[in-house]
Amino acid sequence: MSSSESMTTYTYEGIPQYMPQGAGGLRPSMFQKLNILADAAKYDVACTSSGTARSNDGTGMGSCERSGICHSYSADGRCISLLKILFTNECIYDCKYCINRRSNDVIRTSFTPDEVCTLTIEFYRRNYIEGLFLSSGILRSPDYTMELIYAAIYKLRKEYNFQGYIHVKAIPGASKELIQKVGFLADRMSVNLELPTAESLKLLAPHKTRKNILTPMRLVQNRMAENKQELALYRNAPGFVPAGQSTQMIIGATPETDFQIMQVAQSLYQRFELKRVFYSAFIHVNEDSLLPARTDEGPPLLREHRLYQADWLLRYYHFRAEELLSEENPNFNVLFDPKCNWALKHLGQFPVEINRADYKMLLRVPGLGYKSAVRIVKARRVGTLDFSDLKKIGVVLKRAMYFITCNGKMLYPTKLEEDYIARNLLSAGEKLPGEVVNMGYHQLSLFDDVGFSGKMQQYM
């Protein structure tokens, strides 16, 4: 795949370098640009650098760690791993929830491919970052934008010989060829689903369609599968999106239930083989009659938190969305994490005997993570485990004790009753998210709209 032609025919004309408002038409400094284009990218929640391991070949800069590396944490407590920027915040679309939509009066600017490269390289050699996360508003057309992104990462890989992590957004509507070319340079690609259902998308992102989003997702999936075979045949074949693809959806801008959201996530994992689905609590940045009314509550962080916990259960704990939620009970519990909530509703399957239960059942015990479960399975091969062993292994007995026995005995005599256990877990200082601890009863009723309040009364 020689791309030198496309590089030479490519011109930078038409990339806006001005700041129409506020700066009197002056070219912005690098500092201003970075501020604007990082600020505009911050609503994209994915910042992981995991999923691929690569050593440097000795001729360039950069490597990748399979587990990913966090380099810093911003004031919102999120990990900073990648230089997360937009190529441009110009956009011809008008998504209602987005700060960069064309109807907004904000300062617009763009990087050049060289600026993106220099920033990445200079940040990387100082060990500020694991790599680059390049997204973009849509300048002129999806293809034009994708071409610019391609130009930037082509330079970064081929001219600057950068071997660190690159995450690229595939622009919905961009041509198949462009997306493929980018995929051979990127470690991860993502197309944002934006909203859980096609109706919501139509309402809030009138220029996007579900089809336009799912098409590149499918393309990347298929190409990755083909690439696996190529790599099996020729070890030195170029890799295609080795860290897999991810997506994100906005939570709370539209009326979907947690159950609907989890079912969407589940089918993305199964049918599109995504590596990760990210959930982004809706943040009010625009006034628009189509958006939910603004409240003082801030973004629905607890709901987002519960969805991530449930997502974890889908990916690592062999749960299915239908086990966690149902049409009758379509939203997660404000007080208990999804696994604990499940256990309370399925007490018939407990207590679990630690020395005998199979691995999958161990995974379902509250207070017992998958690492502890692995350690238990290993440790009980060489001896019988009791409660003090479990503590050493890292089991949170405060939570697990209601659900387990060691050699047929419980830690303390307890009743196997939903109300009893729920009350005890709560009074034992069940790790409640800050949002709940700081809330009085009155505020809790605000969760009415996602169905949290019924549960509240039951356990209080």
Next chain:
Amino acid sequence: MKTVYVCSNTVTGIYSAIYDAWKARKGEEECSVALRGAVETELFCEYVEVEETVHKAQAVEALICRHLGREAYWDIYHAVLAADTGKGDAILGAMLAAKTIPDSRRIMEHLSHPKVEKVFELSRSVIGEAHFLKGAVRFRELAGGVLYARISPKAQVLTCLAPHFADRLPLENWMIYDRVHRMFVIHEAKKRWILVQDEFLDPERLPDLTEEEKEYTKLWKGFVHAVSVESRENLKLQRQHLPLRFRPDMVEYM
């Protein structure tokens, strides 16, 4: 009578002590390892100063690999770097315990043995700190183009960090200074890294930062500020992930 082998807080020191104890064929209750400066004197103990040699250390490494396997070696390799005065004793204890079980290669599964458990915990904490620092190290460009970073870790993690950065930045001249343990790791472009005591290098007398460096510090600080979402601000969460003790060495918090 119990024999306590006293050694320096170095890999060579601790492995040499283990070597001597192993050679003497002592049982678990009859020997222990203590670090010089942290010896708690007990009655009815004999204290022996260990002669520390690279040969002994290598012999113990080989012994661990052969009898305990790769995985246990990996745990012990990290435990020996921990900031814990009982680490030598825990490693020796775990090695002696391995003799008493049918398959010595499964020693790290015997978490109910207190010494094994301790080695396991120490290794987790060192691996954790080293992994964290792989992200938190901040290089600054000094006049002449050398990248310089300073860290203040609890454990002696330089040897865990060096291979990582040597792989990642093979064409750069860089060095990392551990000011707690007063050691440098130095990497010259395209060469192997080396570990140096700070007697040979004075961290106070370094060249100035380049002008570019100041520019990139400013850009980075601006970036860290810009990517934070105001309505999600959560300084407690930030502190949980990024403990204050690391921040004095990170430019974005300077």
